[in-house]
Amino acid sequence: MNTIKRLAGIIWLAVGAAAGYYLLINQAIPKFSTGKPEDLIPAGIYTFILCPLIVGSLATFGIYALKGEYDSKS
Amino acid sequence: MSESATTNSKAQKKQSLAAIIAASSVGTMIEWYDFYIFGSLATIIATKFFPDGNPTAAFLSTLATFAAGFVVRPFGAIFFGRLGDLIGRKYTFMVTLLLMGGATFMIGLIPSYETIGFLAPTLVLLLRLLQGLALGGEYGGAATYVAEHSPADKRGFWTSWIQITATAGLFVSLIVIQLTQNSMSKEAFSEWGWRVPFLVSIIMVYVSVLIRKNMHESPLFAKAKAEGKTSTNPLKESFGNRYNFKFVLLALLGATMGQGVVWYTGQFYALSFLQKVMNIDLQQSNELMTYALMLGTPFFVLFGWLSDKIGRKGIMLAGMLIAILSYRPIYEKMYQTTNIQNKTEVAEKTTVGVTRTLDKKDGVETKDSLIVTTTKKEYTDGTQYEEKMIEKILADASAAPVKPEIKKLVTINDGDKWTLIWLVFIQVIFVTMVYGPIAAFLVEMFPTRIRYTSMSLPYHIGNGVFGGLLPTIATALVASAGKANDIAKEVGKALPNPTPYLEGLWYPIVIAGICFVIGLLYINGKDRNVND
DSSP: OHHHHHHHHHHHHHHHHHHHHIIIIIIIHHHHHHOOHHHHHHHHHIIIIIHHHHHHHHHHHHHHHHTTTTOOOO | OOHHHHHHHHHHHHSOHHHHHHHHHHHHHHHHHHHHHHHHTHHHHHHHHSOTTOHHHHHHHHHHHHIIIIIIHHHHHHHHHHHHHHHOHHHHHHHHHHHHHHHHHHHTTOOOHHHHTTHHHHHHHHHHHHHHHHHHHHHHHHHHHHHHHSOGGGHHHHHHHHHHHHHHHHHHHHHHHHHHHHTSOHHHHHHTGGGHHHHHHHHHHHHHHHHHHTOOOOHHHHHHHHTTOSOSOHHIIIIISHHHHHHHHHHIIIIIHHHHHHHHIIIIIHHHIIIIISOBOHHHHHHHHHHHHHHHTHHHHHHHHHHHHHOHHHHHHHHHHHHHHHHHHHHHHHHHHSOGGGSOBOGGGOEEEEEEEEEEETTEEEEEEEEEEEEEEEBTTSOEEEEEEEEEEOSSTTSOOOOOEEEEEEEOOHHHHHHHHHHHHHHHHHHHHHHTTHHHHHHHHSOGGGHHHHHHHHHHIIIIIIITTHHHHHHHHHHHHHHHHHHHHHTTOOOSOSOGGGGGGHHHHHHHHHHHHHHHHHOOTTOOSOOO
16 A cells, blocks of 8 residues: 555656646636736736645655655554 | 643533534634625625726736635635644634624725725725635634534534534525615615625624633643643744644645535535526526525534544545536536426517617717617426627727627526526535535644644635635636637537536546545544544
8 A cells, every 4th residue: 555655656746747737838828928917817826826836735745655754654 | 730721621611512612603604704795795896896897996806806715815824823823722713703804894884986996996905805814714713622622522523513604604694685685775785785794794793702702712722831832833843844744735635625626616616507607597596506505504514423433534535536426417417407408498488679779888878889689488397598689889880890798597497496406405415525524634633732723724725725716717617618619610520528518527526536536545534533
């Protein structure tokens, strides 16, 4: 079980990267490019709050998992 | 144990646990009430403070929507969480109550945009931010306070009463608005009556403060304080200490993130889907939502109680899994229930009316014309359908033509109403499964010295950020699926999204899916101690 937990760490790192790509490329950049004020705020929130939050938390979680921080004590 | 702790302990015994829960829950419910009336009255607030067509007002309005829900709530969690771990739960969640009540009351007093210009939306924005800040601090305090009073084997049951408060707050806000509307004319409500639900808040907060004032500090915190075991820097200990921080991450990614999207889907996206996608009459959709919530609410307590018997993890993850698997069939059934393509029209009852008026801008007639074509249809099962096509004919013939606006309205029959109540009720059950046990679950994850700080942040990121984003992302997904279909139609290709109205569900499905796997793999469901 601990091996699965550790290996799954790679998945969480990949999911973090995919989420970052989706938020920046599919959501934030198209909204920034419209230049409308009502689009700029969501774009800013995606870029400066959500993206660091989601990518950061999943990446840190992935690294912790890979290092065995969440291993069960036998 | 010191003298003060002993005295405190004796005094606490005099208070029944039920009274403690009631006092905490009422205050938390009032905070939710305060937070929700802004949303429930959003349309009227927009007309008073954020006038249409004004870019600065639109900017402030968007900021009020996003900032209060996403950005400020987690900051409130950190700020008040730290305070609660330093000086105590009781005083901190008293402050959040006063802050929320004061901000809500002040919103009711702000003169409109017409009277004081941009100062009005700016003040609304500032007060809305204070509301978000207060909400961020309240929940963790109330949940921690109740959990620290509860016996270990009944922690899920007692904290589930705090879990009910969010739904109860929504109910009370709808009831107060309804009562105010019923007590005056539409014009009076629009003119000044909408302020009443905001102003009433101060009375509720006053009563709640009176009740909470006589409550004692949580016994676990009082004991920790008496023994000198409270944290001197809860933020550093919660997020700077690797051992604690990994649990904060696990609470977020393995529990609150999925719980947040399931909650928002069942309570908010369902309503938005009924109104915006299925075009159901506003009053009817609110009514059936109320029935579904009313029927579902007792299940918060049921699942909280059950989590004491069979464990929290299993119930929460089961709720997430069933939600993931059943969202698309449920929403497809909802959509098809009122889809007029499936119904038989009573042709002789169809009416078409056309009106032509001059368009108005800022209350002044222009040279442009508005042609409104209203088509009314009835179906054999009693369903009524109304479609308004609004065409704008520009006086300047050389200008590019404006795309006609189409408004649809479906009035459903009794049979369909109960089918939809049932389908929303099922979603509310998922909400109660994931949300009922979560307070006890979070409390048990962290030690007393940093509990308020550590549990508040994942809760408010999971609910405020992941849940709060649901309407925006789901709507964007539906719109982009519709756009892709339009493009395919234009070039004569097969539609890439045969059910574009279901595409918004991918957001809760994916987020809850990731959360389910993380929760299943990494959460230790057997640990029911408070981890001190």
